[in-house]
Amino acid sequence: MFRFELLHEDPSGARLGRLHTPHGTIDTPCYMPVGTQASVKAVTQRDLREMDAQIILANTYHLAMRPGEELIRRAGGLHRFMNWERPILTDSGGFQVFSLAGLRKVEEDGVTFQSHIDGTRHFFTPERAIAIENALGADIIMAFDECSPYPCDEARAQAAAERTHRWAARCKSAHTREDQALFGIVQGAFYPRLRRESAKALTDMEFPGYGIGGLSVGEPKAVMYEMLPIVTDLLPREKPRYLMGVGSPDCLLEGALRGVDMFDCVLATRVARNGTALTGRGRLVVRNAAHAEDYLPLDEGCGCYACQNYSRAYIRHLFKAEEILALHLISIHNLHFLLALMKDARAAIAQDRFAAFKADFFAQYGTDGLGKF
RNA sequence: UCCUCAGUAGCUCAAUGGCAGAGCACUCGGCUGUUAACCGAGUUGUUGUAGGUUCGAGCCCUACCUGAGGAG
Numbered sequence: 001m002f003r004f005e006l007l008h009e010d011p012s013g014a015r016l017g018r019l020h021t022p023h024g025t026i027d028t029p030c031y032m033p034v035g036t037q038a039s040v041k042a043v044t045q046r047d048l049r050e051m052d053a054q055i056i057l058a059n060t061y062h063l064a065m066r067p068g069e070e071l072i073r074r075a076g077g078l079h080r081f082m083n084w085e086r087p088i089l090t091d092s093g094g095f096q097v098f099s100l101a102g103l104r105k106v107e108e109d110g111v112t113f114q115s116h117i118d119g120t121r122h123f124f125t126p127e128r129a130i131a132i133e134n135a136l137g138a139d140i141i142m143a144f145d146e147c148s149p150y151p152c153d154e155a156r157a158q159a160a161a162e163r164t165h166r167w168a169a170r171c172k173s174a175h176t177r178e179d180q181a182l183f184g185i186v187q188g189a190f191y192p193r194l195r196r197e198s199a200k201a202l203t204d205m206e207f208p209g210y211g212i213g214g215l216s217v218g219e220p221k222a223v224m225y226e227m228l229p230i231v232t233d234l235l236p237r238e239k240p241r242y243l244m245g246v247g248s249p250d251c252l253l254e255g256a257l258r259g260v261d262m263f264d265c266v267l268a269t270r271v272a273r274n275g276t277a278l279t280g281r282g283r284l285v286v287r288n289a290a291h292a293e294d295y296l297p298l299d300e301g302c303g304c305y306a307c308q309n310y311s312r313a314y315i316r317h318l319f320k321a322e323e324i325l326a327l328h329l330i331s332i333h334n335l336h337f338l339l340a341l342m343k344d345a346r347a348a349i350a351q352d353r354f355a356a357f358k359a360d361f362f363a364q365y366g367t368d369g370l371g372k373f
Numbered sequence: 374u375c376c377u378c379a380g381u382a383g384c385u386c387a388a389u390g391g392c393a394g395a396g397c398a399c400u401c402g403g404c405u406g407u408u409a410a411c412c413g414a415g416u417u418g419u420u421g422u423a424g425g426u427u428c429g430a431g432c433c434c435u436a437c438c439u440g441a442g443g444a445g
Binding site: 034036037041042057059062091092094095096098099100115116117142145147185211213214215216217218242243244245246247248251263264265266267268269270271272273274275276285288289319320322324326327 | 399400401402403404405406407408409410411412
């Protein structure tokens, strides 16, 4: 049921592909909006359909804590529960174990941690994570991994990567639904040797797709860009690669250039709620006083609902007045911006002009992939 | 006309006679597999006015100004 078609490779190294899932197809490279708790914050599923989002994310850890995977199973699965008939990908909760710094203990069998909601103690294992993901019913599910921090010494990074491999094998054994594609996750922190070993170990397990994890955890972008080709060169060409948690406009293009097919990121929706719009000319902090009487749309030439109907001055007013509509409008714009950017990127790849497309984008965006000229 | 109370940052208010502060507002910065409509930083003063006491006054004394309440 799950199939990846590699349609074309641009001279730059960027790939054009198509993912087939039980709930529809996804053109790659793609940006996936994040709906951690079965909701992409501040927008409706109708908004997501209108901006042509082909797939969204949800999170295993959050949904297991609340409302609980059994409730969602009884509700008919995640798609039906949240009224999203297109593909869904669930993250395993491995990253939450890493980011919820509060009481947690990582052992070979699994991870003991406290819920950030009510402090109750829980034990997640690879088997438990997969059981939850099976209950939720997403089209693509992620293996339960151990994400290393930055910086991280080599011995610790190696231990985490090797444990991630053993857990990946356990996830594969525990996985029961053939209509869900289970992706393994490459770790290895910032050590080329560990990244290569991780890519190889997971490739040997033959997953239908591969996540690249443990990046964008505080390291300089140059370091992330250095790690990417080391991994993508070793992963099987005909399988999709998903760079987890990455999604600033510049990183999307730099990632695609290095052979990444899928991205997800909370950045677009988070900065939106904090008053910043992503535009072709860089980030626009629309909450700033400079826009009090700025009657241009957030991004000139943008076709999104917010830009077609409202000015920066109005949206800034809404933001300063703490009107919830501000968060809705900027979120719609930012998501639309990244989805449209990837659509344009795909068109460029199809015509073998991705390198020029990227150069043109950065010339307008006012930065290179490292965040400055 | 008299009595009482109160005047401190844009607002609401702190500050045993000993470096004039907080919250909010405002300004700016940050945000990358969401513990985030969040976090951080910064600007703002003839302490109502004029005198006096004191080594030193936002604070004590005098007069005046303004506001609120009360009496007539």
